Amino acid sequence: MANIVTPRTLSGFMELAPKDQMVFEKIKQTLETTYRSFGFYPIDTPILESSEVLLAKGGGETEKQIYRFQKGDTDLSMRFDLTVPLAKYVAKNYSELTFPFKRYQIGKVYRGERAQKGRFREFYQADIDIIGDESISIMNDAEVPSIMYKVFTSLGLVDFTIRLNNRKVLGGIFELMGFSNDATDIMRVIDKLDKIGEENVKKELADIGVSAESADMLLSLLSFTGSNEEIIAKLKEYEGKSEKLDLGISELSDVVYYMEKFGVAKEAFKIDLTIARGLDYYTGTVYETTFNRHPEIGSICSGGRYDDLAGYYTNKKLPGVGMSIGLTRLFYILCEKEYLNKNISAPVDVLVIPMTEDFTKAVEISNVLRDAKINTQIYFEKKKFKHKIGYADKLSIPYVIFLGEDEIAENKVKVKDMVTGEQSLISLEEAVSLIEKGKLNNANDKCIILD
Amino acid sequence: MANIVTPRTLSGFMELAPKDQMVFEKIKQTLETTYRSFGFYPIDTPILESSEVLLAKGGGETEKQIYRFQKGDTDLSMRFDLTVPLAKYVAKNYSELTFPFKRYQIGKVYRGERAQKGRFREFYQADIDIIGDESISIMNDAEVPSIMYKVFTSLGLVDFTIRLNNRKVLGGIFELMGFSNDATDIMRVIDKLDKIGEENVKKELADIGVSAESADMLLSLLSFTGSNEEIIAKLKEYEGKSEKLDLGISELSDVVYYMEKFGVAKEAFKIDLTIARGLDYYTGTVYETTFNRHPEIGSICSGGRYDDLAGYYTNKKLPGVGMSIGLTRLFYILCEKEYLNKNISAPVDVLVIPMTEDFTKAVEISNVLRDAKINTQIYFEKKKFKHKIGYADKLSIPYVIFLGEDEIAENKVKVKDMVTGEQSLISLEEAVSLIEKGKLNNANDKCIILD
Numbered sequence: 047m048a049n050i051v052t053p054r055t056l057s058g059f060m061e062l063a064p065k066d067q068m069v070f071e072k073i074k075q076t077l078e079t080t081y082r083s084f085g086f087y088p089i090d091t092p093i094l095e096s097s098e099v100l101l102a103k104g105g106g107e108t109e110k111q112i113y114r115f116q117k118g119d120t121d122l123s124m125r126f127d128l129t130v131p132l133a134k135y136v137a138k139n140y141s142e143l144t145f146p147f148k149r150y151q152i153g154k155v156y157r158g159e160r161a162q163k164g165r166f167r168e169f170y171q172a173d174i175d176i177i178g179d180e181s182i183s184i185m186n187d188a189e190v191p192s193i194m195y196k197v198f199t200s201l202g203l204v205d206f207t208i209r210l211n212n213r214k215v216l217g218g219i220f221e222l223m224g225f226s227n228d229a230t231d232i233m234r235v236i237d238k239l240d241k242i243g244e245e246n247v248k249k250e251l252a253d254i255g256v257s258a259e260s261a262d263m264l265l266s267l268l269s270f271t272g273s274n275e276e277i278i279a280k281l282k283e284y285e286g287k288s289e290k291l292d293l294g295i296s297e298l299s300d301v302v303y304y305m306e307k308f309g310v311a312k313e314a315f316k317i318d319l320t321i322a323r324g325l326d327y328y329t330g331t332v333y334e335t336t337f338n339r340h341p342e343i344g345s346i347c348s349g350g351r352y353d354d355l356a357g358y359y360t361n362k363k364l365p366g367v368g369m370s371i372g373l374t375r376l377f378y379i380l381c382e383k384e385y386l387n388k389n390i391s392a393p394v395d396v397l398v399i400p401m402t403e404d405f406t407k408a409v410e411i412s413n414v415l416r417d418a419k420i421n422t423q424i425y426f427e428k429k430k431f432k433h434k435i436g437y438a439d440k441l442s443i444p445y446v447i448f449l450g451e452d453e454i455a456e457n458k459v460k461v462k463d464m465v466t467g468e469q470s471l472i473s474l475e476e477a478v479s480l481i482e483k484g485k486l487n488n489a490n491d492k493c494i495i496l497d
Numbered sequence: 498m499a500n501i502v503t504p505r506t507l508s509g510f511m512e513l514a515p516k517d518q519m520v521f522e523k524i525k526q527t528l529e530t531t532y533r534s535f536g537f538y539p540i541d542t543p544i545l546e547s548s549e550v551l552l553a554k555g556g557g558e559t560e561k562q563i564y565r566f567q568k569g570d571t572d573l574s575m576r577f578d579l580t581v582p583l584a585k586y587v588a589k590n591y592s593e594l595t596f597p598f599k600r601y602q603i604g605k606v607y608r609g610e611r612a613q614k615g616r617f618r619e620f621y622q623a624d625i626d627i628i629g630d631e632s633i634s635i636m637n638d639a640e641v642p643s644i645m646y647k648v649f650t651s652l653g654l655v656d657f658t659i660r661l662n663n664r665k666v667l668g669g670i671f672e673l674m675g676f677s678n679d680a681t682d683i684m685r686v687i688d689k690l691d692k693i694g695e696e697n698v699k700k701e702l703a704d705i706g707v708s709a710e711s712a713d714m715l716l717s718l719l720s721f722t723g724s725n726e727e728i729i730a731k732l733k734e735y736e737g738k739s740e741k742l743d744l745g746i747s748e749l750s751d752v753v754y755y756m757e758k759f760g761v762a763k764e765a766f767k768i769d770l771t772i773a774r775g776l777d778y779y780t781g782t783v784y785e786t787t788f789n790r791h792p793e794i795g796s797i798c799s800g801g802r803y804d805d806l807a808g809y810y811t812n813k814k815l816p817g818v819g820m821s822i823g824l825t826r827l828f829y830i831l832c833e834k835e836y837l838n839k840n841i842s843a844p845v846d847v848l849v850i851p852m853t854e855d856f857t858k859a860v861e862i863s864n865v866l867r868d869a870k871i872n873t874q875i876y877f878e879k880k881k882f883k884h885k886i887g888y889a890d891k892l893s894i895p896y897v898i899f900l901g902e903d904e905i906a907e908n909k910v911k912v913k914d915m916v917t918g919e920q921s922l923i924s925l926e927e928a929v930s931l932i933e934k935g936k937l938n939n940a941n942d943k944c945i946i947l948d
Contacts, residue, residue: 052550052810053589054547055542055585064540064598067538067540082872085873086844087519088522092510113566116566117564117566135504137504138505156545158568185877304860358500359501361501394536419534440595
């Protein structure tokens with residue numbers, strides 16, 4: 047026997063057991079189906095890119111986390127998000143694409159972070175973006191979060207809030223106060239409000255030259271609570287004084303109005319003027335999504351509107367709006383907190399257990415079942431009966447068909463409902479109906495169960 | 498403006514245009530649906546593994562092609578196939594798995610080969626394997642190629658042949674001839690028959706000590722042509738002389754018999770005694786699949802039966818049988834030869850074009866369409882009419898709904914069939930039926946068109 051190496055998976059890399067993987071796949075499928083239903087194309091960019099291309103913009107904070115290496119004389123990097131590859135893709139294929147270009151990508155990205163519980167080095171992002179050529183309607187800013195709302199509710203996630211803001215609103219307010227040049231700095235400070243509190247924000251604002259009076263006014267506006275309509279009404283008190291602010295208010299109103307038309311429940315989205323998003327490239331609407339039962343995990347889905355997707359690859363002006371779900375991290379929490387619905391993890395609808403040496407009939411009826419879109423496995427192994435039925439049980443397969451000499455002679459099958467324990471000797475056609483009915487009953491089972 | 502880096506994708510990395518990607522996704526989905534219908538669990542292993550783990554078996558010929566690098570103090574490698582990660586997964590999760598364990602994995606693997614047309618450094622493999630604990634029925638050897646047959650025919654691929662053999666048959670013949678010790682060497686030579694021809698094979702056989710007489714006998718047996726039944730009958734002439742040969746013949750007969758029961762067309766699978774498969778670990782049934790119109794691309798789907806999946810990770814005996822499709826390479830050829838059905842590349846079923854400033858009604862009817870499982874995009878941009886209809890045209894969207902003041906007032910929609918050009922002013926319910934009917938007509942469209 048050769049030397050044995052202990053099989054292990056690197057820390058920070060998620061590798062799921064089969065039943066969990068089934069749920070993960072169902073989640074991924076729900077995302078894809080929903081994205082598709084709104085007209086997003088899938089794209090699939092390489093995981094490895096030339097470092098020169100991938101880091102064209104500079105890696106920023108994540109640069110030292112990047113998996114970068116040499117192979118032959120090529121300097122390679124593994125992608126660390128799906129936005130840079132999208133920028134590359136759109137710039138590269140500009141002349142072949144039809145704009146607005148709607149794309150989704152669900153793929154693994156890599157960041158060599160310090161390993162810790164709940165932090166991953168290989169993780170899925172699930173992005174949607176709508177890219178325009180020169181311009182893109184504000185309607186897209188309402189559609190994108192509405193799609194994410196539909197994704198989450200389809201999964202069975204409840205008790206989440208999409209929080210939104212518009213950077214033009216913030217920028218306009220700063221302008222009114224005479225700080226237009228320091229807007230980015232102020233936004234960075236404002237973004238920390240949740241983390242460091244009002245007093246520390248005031249101190250930091252003073253450090254960058256904001257008067258105490260202005261800081262008070264700003265913070266009173268940002269801390270104003272009320273319905274989306276009330277917040278917009280409050281903002282409208284400042285209307286007519288700054289073009290930027292007026293535009294921001296108009297955009298924010300449109301987004302709020304149309305999100306409701308798209309079917310987003312009123313309680314699920316909320317204007318939050320304190321959201322600025324750290325990234326410099328957002329220019330309009332910005333989004334964060336809180337899973338209210340676990341605010342500690344941070345935003346589960348974020349994004350926003352940007353004016354310039356790919357300035358480091360092309361002179362074309364490519365504005366867009368997008369959001370991204372941190373899928374692996376979300377899944378990890380759902381798994382940890384036992385919110386996943388393990389009832390949807392059966393690999394097939396029915397297990398056929400032949401009780402004869404010859405498998406001809408078992409194969410034949412399985413063909414019929416599969417043609418009727420019933421996923422079917424035949425148990426082929428020579429094992430004790432207990433073992434065979436235990437197999438269906440362990441895999442949570444909802445139905446078993448026993449096929450012995452008697453059943454074959456009578457041209458029937460014996461079907462056992464593994465949940466109720468009920469057995470019936472029926473024709474194959476009746477078995478198909480029975481199993482189809484069972485499938486239909488479970489067709490609306492959600493991936494996530496939150497009571 | 499910052500410095501502009503030319504956006505490019507590394508050579509040997511496939512990155513598809515949106516329409517091609519749609520077809521690729523449909524192919525992937527067909528594979529998944531088919532694999533699932535037979536009870537295979539999806540698994541998803543990391544792309545990065547510890548080099549010690551990934552190379553436990555030794556990388557063999559591919560070792561120098563592996564993308565291997567250091568990050569911090571960790572020696573990492575990118576997976577070069579899906580079999581080693583499967584071995585790791587099964588050994589690592591042995592106690593949690595239920596055997597036989599059926600898994601599929603469709604994922605990217607990495608080999609830093611010298612770049613050349615049609616050769617990829619990042620490519621998809623689409624594997625199925627059935628792993629047993631200690632033993633696994635020969636029925637699985639019949640099921641696995643039958644699944645692949647179903648995959649290919651579902652895709653629309655015709656004119657392919659699954660060629661099969663059994664290494665025990667070959668081994669038994671060698672044994673009869675007294676060469677049991679040199680079996681592996683002989684098999685390696687036999688495997689070259691297609692490439693170097695009969696005369697050169699004879700020379701190489703002589704080099705390893707096979708007498709001219711034995712070589713003649715061997716080659717006459719291997720070159721015997723006839724139906725599967727005729728080949729089995731021919732082999733049976735040697736029955737009773739070698740246990741190994743007898744077992745091989747019995748296995749081969751079972752596989753041939755049951756493949757037909759599984760629905761594989763007689764002309765689509767063929768015993769070919771010359772197939773040995775290069776890999777040392779196959780021990781029984783072996784498969785290769787030829788796309789008969791393009792034999793030059795080699796086997797598009799190969800695999801076989803092995804006794805010992807994971808000997809370098811565990812002392813458990815884990816035999817199995819599996820096959821793998823080289824998906825990227827196959828797709829490349831289909832694309833090059835223009836066999837892909839671009840008609841299935843529309844991102845949505847219908848494009849809604851609002852003719853009013855207000856989008857409320859357009860959003861509302863799109864919600865209704867999506868609830869009826871009709872994928873729907875709204876065209877939101879302010880463009881000329883020609884541009885809007887051109888958008889639907891370029892994206893091959895089959896239906897357009899125009900929604901102007903008049904339609905809204907009448908509570909109707911104007912639907913245009915983009916193929917026939919026909920327009921009708923109808924209710925939304927009628928539009929749903931019309932578009933559903935159109936979808937149904939195209940529901941059986943295949944990904945591949947071969948006349």
